[in-house]
Amino acid sequence: MKLCFIINPAAQNGRSVSVWKQLQPQLDREGIAYQAYWTSRKGEGKDIARRIGEERVEPTVITAVGGDGTVHEVVNGAGMFPHVAISCIPAGTGNDFVRGFRLARKPKQALQRLINDARSGKAWTFDLGRFASRTVPDGVFASSIGCGFDAHIARAVNRSKWKGRLNRVGLGALTYAVYLVKELFCYQPTNLELFIDGRAYSFPKAWMATVSNHSYYGGGMRIAPSARADDGLLHVTVVGAISRWKILALFLPVFWGGHVRMKEVSVFAGRNVCIRPATPVPVHADGEEAGEGEVSVWVEARGLRVIGAETQ
Incomplete structure (x- = not known):
């Protein structure tokens, strides 16, 4: 397999440069042939990954050296090519892709697994999430x-100058907590309609609806504790009408999945999901901005090839 690395020097304020x-x-000691590409702007990782997928016909591994945002760009650029497998060397703030797809958390260990699988031609197949929004x-x-x-919080954090500043001292994840408290008393919940495999559900004054391919999001929160990236299903978590103060209480048990026992939280599973909010609230995909308002989501079972995953 041909190895390509896409390095995002902005990930966690430059940590990816140090990791690389x-x-x-x-790589040089082991005589591994590879190509390295550096991104210089947001969205360039997607363009590079797509170009690699289009230009190559032989089995290829594209590895994101960065965080979940870099992985999101790589998957959007080349995740659908059947001859391309995706991997990640974790160098970001959240690294939920690494957790959910059973990759190594330490960069050197992740690279060694990647090399071993590439040499043996081994690739794991996982589910791929697909979606369509207005934008x-x-x-x-x-x-x-x-x-x-x-x-809403993800959008505020991504646009904030404080994330970069806190990343410099290893506290980038703290930005989310700061904006959670800051926006909690400004955000207005909205009525929400949810359609899962043709069945309809209504939630008045809902705070959020999240569709998960695996358990983790937000830097290790187990938002969907029963979700697996290879079960052929999407797992939906809805936080309905709940007091603002109780929202704060929800964000502690979510780290071990205990929030699903709260009466204001509803969980579902299915293959086709449509979320239709009454007002155009923000949409995120892997923590990146993805428009506003209605979004349709579906699963492509075993649609993503991944290198370096740990066997279960």
Whole structure:
């Protein structure tokens, strides 16, 4: 397999550059042929990955050196090519793709697994999430997509200058907590209609609806504790009418999945999902902005090839 690396120097305020400098000598020592590409702007990872997928016909591995945002770009660029497998060397803030797809959490270990699988030609097949919104007519996601309060927070954080500043001292994840409290008393819940495999559900004054391909999102939160990336299903979590103060209480048990026992939280599973909010609330895909308002989501079972995953 041909190895390509897409390095996002902006991931966690430059941590990916440091990680790549540690890994490059290992590739050279083992005589591994590879190509490295550096991104210089948001969205360029998608363009590079697509170009690699279009230009190559032989089995190829495209590895994101960065966080979930970099993975999202790579998957959107080349995740649908049957001869391309995706991997990740974790160097971001959240790294939920690494958790959900059973990749190694330490960069050197992740690279060694990647090399071993590439040499043996081994690739794992996982489910791929697909979606369509008003501004993204043909999008894909690896981990999760959602609309409402969580997407509102993600948008605020991504546009914030504080994320980069806190990343410099290793506290980038704290940005989410700050904006959670800041926006909690401003955000207005909305009525929401949910359609799952043809069945309809209504939620008055809902805070958020998240569709998950695996358990994790938001930097290790187990938003959908029963979800697996290879079960052929999407798992839906809806936070309905709930007091603002109880929202704060919800964000502690979500780290181990205990929030699903709260009466205001509803969980579902299915293959085709449509979320229709009454007002145009923000939509996120893998934590990246993906428009506003209604979004249709479906699963492409075993539609994503991944290198370096741990066997269960």
